[in-house]
Each structure stands twice: as structure tokens, then as C-alpha cells.
Amino acid sequence: MVFRVLAASLLSLLLMVGSAFAAETAICYNCPPEWAGWGNQLALIKDETGILVPLDNKNSGQSVSQLIAEKNNPVADVCYLGISFAINAQKAGVIEPYKGVGWESVPDGLKDPDGYWVSIHSGTMGFMVNVEALEGRPVPKSWKDLLDPQYKGMIGFLDPASAFVGYVGAVAANEALGGSLDNFDPGIAYFTELQKNDPIVPKQTAYARVLSGEIPILLDYDFNAYRAKHQDKADVEFVIPAEGTIMVPYVMTFVKGAPHAETGKKVIDFVLDTKGQRLWAENFLRPVMPEAMTPEIAALFLPASEYERAGSVNYAKMAEVQQAFGERYLKDVLK
Numbered sequence: 001m002v003f004r005v006l007a008a009s010l011l012s013l014l015l016m017v018g019s020a021f022a023a024e025t026a027i028c029y030n031c032p033p034e035w036a037g038w039g040n041q042l043a044l045i046k047d048e049t050g051i052l053v054p055l056d057n058k059n060s061g062q063s064v065s066q067l068i069a070e071k072n073n074p075v076a077d078v079c080y081l082g083i084s085f086a087i088n089a090q091k092a093g094v095i096e097p098y099k100g101v102g103w104e105s106v107p108d109g110l111k112d113p114d115g116y117w118v119s120i121h122s123g124t125m126g127f128m129v130n131v132e133a134l135e136g137r138p139v140p141k142s143w144k145d146l147l148d149p150q151y152k153g154m155i156g157f158l159d160p161a162s163a164f165v166g167y168v169g170a171v172a173a174n175e176a177l178g179g180s181l182d183n184f185d186p187g188i189a190y191f192t193e194l195q196k197n198d199p200i201v202p203k204q205t206a207y208a209r210v211l212s213g214e215i216p217i218l219l220d221y222d223f224n225a226y227r228a229k230h231q232d233k234a235d236v237e238f239v240i241p242a243e244g245t246i247m248v249p250y251v252m253t254f255v256k257g258a259p260h261a262e263t264g265k266k267v268i269d270f271v272l273d274t275k276g277q278r279l280w281a282e283n284f285l286r287p288v289m290p291e292a293m294t295p296e297i298a299a300l301f302l303p304a305s306e307y308e309r310a311g312s313v314n315y316a317k318m319a320e321v322q323q324a325f326g327e328r329y330l331k332d333v334l335k
Contacts, residue, residue: 012167024050028305029063029079035205036121036223036250038080044279045270051263057204060085060164067094067255074257078262080314082164084319086117086251098254100265102272106288110249119249120271121285122311123221125165125172127239128228133213140217143173154225156200156215160191161326163203168248169219170325171318176243181317184325187191191333210236224299226284230300238302244309251286 033039033055042053056064060082067076071094082090089095090112097115110119127146129139137150145154158166174180174187200206200215205223209215211234225238252271258264268274277292284300287293301307 024263025052025054025079026260028053028264028267029055029056029066029076030058030060032058032205034207035286036123036221037227037280037330039274040283041271041279041321044275045267048275049266049270051266053267059111059158059162059204061162064089064094068092070190071256074259076255077260078267079253079255079260080120081117081118081251081253082168083117083249083251083315083324084167085164086112086253088322089153089253089315089317090116094256095253096256098265098268101269102270106272108191109250110288117251117253118249118272118290119269120270121250121274121280121287122247122249123285124240124247125168125219125245126225126241127219127223128210128215128218128225129237130210130213130235131237132235133216139237139239140180141239143176143190143245146217147190147197149197150216151202152197153198154216155194155219156202156206156209156217157219158206159201159203161329165205165220166201167322167325169328172241172245172315175246175311175313176241181313181321182320184328188328188332191329196331197295210300223284223286226300230284240309241300241308242309244311246313247286247307247317248312 026077030218031038032054033043039055042055045051045053063079063081064085067079067089077226079089079095095116101113103111103118104113106118111117118208127140131139134154140146140151157169158168160166168190170187174184177186179186206215207220207228210218211228221240227237228234228236252268254264256267274292277287277289280287281292281294281297
């Protein structure tokens with residue numbers, strides 16, 4: 001009898017501990033440790049709030065596909081996405097509105113008016129270049145430079161049909177070379193020509209592969225290049241192409257039917273609050289709250305005059321045409 005009582009008490013205690021642990025867990029899709037300072041951010045969330053957020057190496061496209069597959073039995077609570085994928089996730093009915101702490105302070109245009117997504121930081125597309133790995137070749141300064149045969153086998157970009165950063169690179173090149181979101185002909189022609197240089201096209205973030213020299217030139221964001229240069233002390237430069245480029249926001253979304261709803265909301269609140277925003281800036285991202293960007297951090301970026309070549313696009317339109325672009329890329333570039 002005593003044994004049964006002790007066993008019952010132990011079981012009750014274990015259930016309570018398990019429940020407490022579950023209450024302090026939030027699942028975030030697309031929070032990879034080597035991307036955008038997420039490793040540091042999730043460690044800070046754990047230290048400041050006690051919420052454990054496991055690392056996740058999906059990209060934006062994989063995350064939305066997973067959310068759709070799990071629509072009737074959600075696993076994730078929140079999701080970090082490129083803006084066009086967030087808009088498509090909204091259309092797919094797998095996210096729901098959340099206007100939490102800091103939402104009101106985010107400028108209009110950088111948040112969905114109904115609360116389906118909210119920007120937390122932005123990045124500018126360009127070339128992340130491992131100078132040493134070029135072995136004496138000049139640092140490319142333009143989109144057209146990348147077509148030079150001297151860079152054969154040295155150029156990388158994430159899959160434009162799957163990863164958001166890959167799609168951003170395609171949109172940036174297309175816009176810079178005279179195209180538009182209604183006309184991808186210049187971009188398709190460019191990437192078709194670029195195939196002659198045997199590009200490396202990974203599915204996941206390729207930060208470590210640039211540092212190792214395996215991919216000397218990567219179409220990527222400024223924040224990854226600055227992190228490599230200033231934090232990892234690598235011989236890396238960031239180039240904003242002479243013809244121009246684009247900047248894009250990255251956003252957080254709240255998953256419809258999230259199993260850990262309250263902790264998921266706290267994660268979104270934290271990355272928009274003072275400490276979360278400052279950490280983005282310290283990891284070389286442009287925080288959505290400008291006051292988080294100190295003069296000391298800004299001095300580590302390229303001059304403002306260089307960023308004048310980085311424009312914006314209609315992000316809703318960018319999301320609308322994304323699937324059609326992906327299909328055309330697979331058909332016309334990878335034929």
C-alpha cells in the first residue's frame with residue numbers, strides 16, 4: 001500500500017515536472033544557429049525568460065511546407081520567415097494574428113495590419129566574398145562580374161526555388177538588370193548564363209562553407225558577411241553590386257493552433273523588445289527598431305552611400321509571383 005502511494009506521488013511529481021518543462025518550451029521553425037545570430041538570440045531568450053527554443057535548420061520554404069503538412073496537428077509555435085513566405089503562409093491558413101509587445105512600434109509597411117506577421121530585422125543582398133579563397137583574383141564588384149570564367153566553380157547561392165535568400169538573390173539580380181516582378185526574363189537569362197560557371201547551390205545556409213573557402217563567393221546578406229569579418233575575423237568582404245540590389249525584412253509569425261501558445265507569444269515579444277533588438281544589431285542585422293542600432297555598430301557596416309544602391313520592392317507582389325518564378329527557374333535554368 002505504501003509502495004503504491006509512493007509510486008503515485010512520484011508519478012504525480014514527474015507529470016508536474018513534465019508539464020512545467022513543456023510550459024517553458026517553444027518550438028520555432030527556421031531558427032538555425034549559424035544564421036542571423038539565432039544561436040545567440042535563443043541563448044539569450046533562455047537566459048532572460050527561461051524558455052527553451054530548440055535550434056531548427058529548416059529554410060523558409062521547408063518551414064512553410066512543414067506547417068502546411070502539420071496543419072491539422074501543429075508542432076511549431078512560431079516561425080521565422082522571409083517576408084514573401086510569411087505572406088504565402090497567411091494565404092495557406094497556417095498562421096494566425098498576434099499583436100504583442102512592441103508591435104505598435106514597428107513602422108507601417110513592416111508589419112501586417114491584421115497582425116499575421118511582423119518584421120524583426122532586415123538584410124541587404126550582395127556578395128559575401130572570402131578574399132583569400134579567390135587566390136589573387138579580383139573581388140567581383142557587379143552582377144556581370146560573376147559571369148567571368150575566372151570565377152568558375154567559385155560562386156554559390158541558395159536554391160532560388162526553395163530558400164528565401166535564394167529567391168531574394170534572384171529578385172535582386174533581376175531588378176538590377178532591368179527586370180521587374182512582372183518580368184523575370186533578365187533574371188532567368190542571367191542565372192542561365194551563370195550556370196556556365198558551375199555554381200554551387202546548397203539547400204541550407206552555407207556560412208561555414210564560405211569561411212572554409214569551399215564557396216569563395218556567396219550571394220548572401222550583409223549581416224553574414226559582417227559577422228564573418230568582425231566576429232570570426234575571416235578575410236571576408238561584403239559587396240553591394242554596382243548595378244544595385246534589394247533589402248528585405250525577415251519576420252516572425254505565430255502558428256495557428258500552436259501547442260505552446262503562451263511561450264510562443266513570449267518569444268515574439270522578446271525579439272521585438274529592447275534586449276532582443278539590440279542583439280540583432282550586435283549580430284550585424286538592421287533591427288526594426290532604429291534606436292537599437294548604435295553608432296559603434298553602424299560603423300562596422302559599409303558606408304551609407306553604398307547602401308543607396310539597395311532598394312525595396314513590393315513585398316506582397318514578390319510573394320504573389322514567387323511560385324511562378326520557382327517553377328520557371330526549375331524549367332528554364334535547370335533544363
